[in-house]
Amino acid sequence: MSLNILNPGSNAVRYTTTLSPAAHWSLVVRRGVSLTMTDLEGGANVGLLMYNPNLLAEKYNAPDTLKCQHTFKLTRGNCLYSDMGRIFCSIVEDTFGWHDTVCGNSDADIVRQRWGGRDYQSDRNLWQQNGRDSFLVELVKYGLSRRDMPANVNFFSRVETDQQGNLQLGRRAAAGDRVTLRFEMDALVVLHSCPHPLNRERTYPRRPVKLELSESREIRADDPCLNHCDENRRGFENNALYHLGLGTAGIRAEEPSVAGA
Template sequence: MKNIDYTTTLPGASHWSFEARRGSAMRLTDPSGAGNVGMLFYNPRNLLERYNAPDSLKCQHTFKLTAGHCLYSDMGRIFASITDDTFGWHDTVSGTSHKAMVEKNWGQRDYQTQSNDWLQNGFDAFLVELAKYGLGRADLAANVNWFSKVATDDAGAMALDSSANQAGASVELRFEMDTLVILHTCPHPLEASAEYPRGDIRIDLGEAAPINEDDLCLNSRPENARGFANNALYHIGI
């Protein structure tokens, strides 16, 4: 990131959305090591185009997301590239938490009786933000979970690997096209802690450094070079 133009801290159990412009950058930082950030991406010029988790993993031959990986749309274009990452393993297969899961783990607590201490879930948090843009349940896609490492055992069962938690871990995205970003800081769906986690997340927004010929994301996979070419075609005349 060349410079930081805006900084905010999103408390745990919160949600937010904004439009990131092509050429901008976003750095997420988990100060306590207890955070999870659920995130979705949409094309603000065509909301039918949205983040495609299967393609993002398949074309880059990976199960995790980290530096050098790109986040693809269902049109074969790249919403964003991961240019820096100190956490090393981010989940994009587990989905998001929902009301029944939160109630099962931590009981029921609603906003009407508990105000900001209520137990928010990721599914409803996404829906609140999506509604601001005329989107709803049918527009939800598989999301990214930043700062959540998911491990599998010999039987294929998935679980959060809490040993990966790092206070001060950060991940930086460079936006390769205008992108509507929807995010929440609610618990991961595999979270099993005794207390409802409320990890705050710092968000820095600014201008991305230019792409060079030796760019990590451009060169990490041949498929990424084709993704960047699709973006170039999309932006002709803009």
């Protein structure tokens, strides 16, 4: 783990850490900060949930995220929406090109049936954690519980269908693949590095992921996330209204850039 306290206001990486295999992590990521996740060895899966830290009932909404952008996958140019029609974050860089937000989490039963049962008391850091329980461990720190858990994103996991229409994991991410999220509003971010629920590898997968936080660049009028579709422009306008009076300028087509993100 490393924290750079120098050069505030630059776009350099300000914080970096490694999310170990079968681990979980959470942080309130502020508006104007970007989070880059890098698959260090290939084949990783990163589960993600988001909440408004000032209104915890507002959380990531997978159906709205997909339907308003007319897509089944997430990649560069897509925005991740809350259930209040606001944009938590935008995907501004993506070398993999396909991230799942329909298949949900692995749970204790899935892990036990595929890879056997291990617990922390007996196996310490070699135990086989599942995504659902990893999320719950983090959520309880903020007074949240299983009833507050929506459908999650699975970064670095491409989902395809076979000839019978069954879902399965497709091409896996390579070592060095990365995705960058630019946060458009404050968000409680909860992550885990547990297996995707469709993962059927012979041994329990253990892939580390690097996390980096940096200050975001200014949003320009030609921003691909802003201009991806009319719904995204309305989402940014909803954010501007939400932040009205906090020093965030609104979206005006005649201006060369959109301030504050």
